[in-house]
Amino acid sequence: MSKAIDTSLLTKFQTDLEKRPEHQVIERTVTKNGIFASATDFQSQTAMTPVFSIDLDTGDVANQKQSGRCWMFAALNTMRHEIKNKFKVPKDFELSQNYTYFWDKLEKANYFYENVLKTAHLPLTDRKVAWLMGTPQQDGGQWDMIVAIIQKYGVVPQSVMPETYNSSKSSEFNRTYNLKLRKDAITLRDLVAKKASEAEIAKQKASMLSDNYRMLAYSFGEPPTTFDFEYRDADQQYHIKRNLTPQKFFKEYVGWNLDDYVSIINGPTADKPYNQMYTVEMLGNVVDGRQVRHLNVDMDTFRSVALKQLQAGESVWFGCDVGQESERQKGIMDTKLYRKNELFDINFDLTKAQRLDYGESLMTHAMVLTGVDVVDGQPTKWKVENSWGKKVGNDGFFVMSNDWMNEYCYQVVVNKQYLATELQQVLAEEPKVLAPWDPMGALA
Structure with missing residues (x-):
C-alpha cells in the first residue's frame, strides 16, 4: 500500500x-x-593527455553547428580522410554535408509516407502509429542510412553545394517539414479509409513529394547534377576535373565498396544474444535502399575490430552516448571524470545493459576514431574527431578512455575483412527485427 x-x-x-x-x-x-x-x-584530466601511439593525420575538424547531422558528418569525414591521403587536398577540404542532407530529407519523407500507408489500418492510439507521428523525420541517422543515400545519389565537394542557413541551423526547417508531413499523414490515412485506389494514392503521394522537393530547394539549394572539381593540392599543384556527376565523383575520389563496411554493435541486453544479426522495424530512409543491419558482438570483439582498422591506417565511424561522463570544453570522455558516488555517498552504478533497458542511455552522437594509445598490446585511450568545430576539446579532437568506450559506445563501422571468418558468415544471415523503439534504433 x-x-x-x-x-x-x-x-x-x-x-x-x-x-x-x-x-x-x-x-x-x-x-x-x-x-x-x-x-x-x-586526475582524470592528467590521464587523458592527447598523445597516442597511433595517430592518423586527418586534417581539420568540421562543424555541424546547430543541426543534428553528426552521423552524416562522421561518415563523410571518414571518406574525406581517404581523399586527403590519395589526392593531397587541402586540410580544410570537406565533402558536402548539405548535398547528402537534401536527399536524406526527401527520402525520409517518402519513407514516412510508406510507413503511414502500411499502418493506416491501425488506430491513432496504436503504439506504432504514435511512434511515427511523434517524429515524422529528424536530422539524425545511422551508418546504413548514409550509405543508402550515397549509393543512390553519390557525393560532391562542399565547394559545389555549401552550407546554408537552414542546413547549419535546422530547427526552423524541421518544425515546418514535420508540420507538413503530419498533415500529409492525415490525407493518406483518409484515402486508405475511403478505399482509394493505388493509382489515386500514388498520385497524391507524388504531389506531396513534389512540394517537399520545392521546400528543400528553397531551404538548402538544388543539388547539382554535374560539376567541375578544382583545387590546389598540399604541394600547390593545380588540378581540375570537369563534368563530374556525384556518382562518378564518389567512384573516382573515394572509391570504396560500401558493401564491405558493416555496422558492429555492442548491445548486451538479454533480448539480443551476441553473434547474431539485427534490424529495426520502420528504421531507414531510402525505400528499397540499404537496410539497417547490425551484428551484435561482445565488447572485446567490438574494440578489436576498431583497433585493427586504425592499425591499418583507416579511421573508424562510431556511435556513442556522448553526454555521459564527458567534459565538452576539455574534450574528455572518461568514467573517472566525475566522482558522483563519492560526492553524494550514493551508488549510482548501473551495468551497460541496465542503462539500455531502463532508458538511462542510448546512442546519441556519432564521431570518428582517428587514433589510439596501445600499451602492451591493449588500447588505453582513443583519439576522437568530433564535428563541433575547433573551439571545443583539443582543436576539436576529444580523448576517450577505454573504460568509457566499454560503457557508452554502442556502434562501430568497419571493413568486414577485420572480422573473424565465422562472424563474416553471420553477416549473411536474416536479421531479427527489433521494435521501432528499441535503443539500438536510436539515431545519432
Whole structure:
C-alpha cells in the first residue's frame, strides 16, 4: 500500500543529514559550483593527455553547428580522410554535408509516407502509429542510412553545394517539414479509409513529394547534377576535373565498396544474444535502399575490430552516448571524470545493459576514431574527431578512455575483412527485427 511522506519521515531525513559532519561543506560547494564541477576528479584530466601511439593525420575538424547531422558528418569525414591521403587536398577540404542532407530529407519523407500507408489500418492510439507521428523525420541517422543515400545519389565537394542557413541551423526547417508531413499523414490515412485506389494514392503521394522537393530547394539549394572539381593540392599543384556527376565523383575520389563496411554493435541486453544479426522495424530512409543491419558482438570483439582498422591506417565511424561522463570544453570522455558516488555517498552504478533497458542511455552522437594509445598490446585511450568545430576539446579532437568506450559506445563501422571468418558468415544471415523503439534504433 502506498504511503505519503509524513512529518515523522521528514524529521528522520533532517536528522540523518545533520549526522553527517561534512554536509554543510558539500552543500555550499554543490550549490555554488554545481554537481559536475564539485565531483570532478582532476586526475582524470592528467590521464587523458592527447598523445597516442597511433595517430592518423586527418586534417581539420568540421562543424555541424546547430543541426543534428553528426552521423552524416562522421561518415563523410571518414571518406574525406581517404581523399586527403590519395589526392593531397587541402586540410580544410570537406565533402558536402548539405548535398547528402537534401536527399536524406526527401527520402525520409517518402519513407514516412510508406510507413503511414502500411499502418493506416491501425488506430491513432496504436503504439506504432504514435511512434511515427511523434517524429515524422529528424536530422539524425545511422551508418546504413548514409550509405543508402550515397549509393543512390553519390557525393560532391562542399565547394559545389555549401552550407546554408537552414542546413547549419535546422530547427526552423524541421518544425515546418514535420508540420507538413503530419498533415500529409492525415490525407493518406483518409484515402486508405475511403478505399482509394493505388493509382489515386500514388498520385497524391507524388504531389506531396513534389512540394517537399520545392521546400528543400528553397531551404538548402538544388543539388547539382554535374560539376567541375578544382583545387590546389598540399604541394600547390593545380588540378581540375570537369563534368563530374556525384556518382562518378564518389567512384573516382573515394572509391570504396560500401558493401564491405558493416555496422558492429555492442548491445548486451538479454533480448539480443551476441553473434547474431539485427534490424529495426520502420528504421531507414531510402525505400528499397540499404537496410539497417547490425551484428551484435561482445565488447572485446567490438574494440578489436576498431583497433585493427586504425592499425591499418583507416579511421573508424562510431556511435556513442556522448553526454555521459564527458567534459565538452576539455574534450574528455572518461568514467573517472566525475566522482558522483563519492560526492553524494550514493551508488549510482548501473551495468551497460541496465542503462539500455531502463532508458538511462542510448546512442546519441556519432564521431570518428582517428587514433589510439596501445600499451602492451591493449588500447588505453582513443583519439576522437568530433564535428563541433575547433573551439571545443583539443582543436576539436576529444580523448576517450577505454573504460568509457566499454560503457557508452554502442556502434562501430568497419571493413568486414577485420572480422573473424565465422562472424563474416553471420553477416549473411536474416536479421531479427527489433521494435521501432528499441535503443539500438536510436539515431545519432
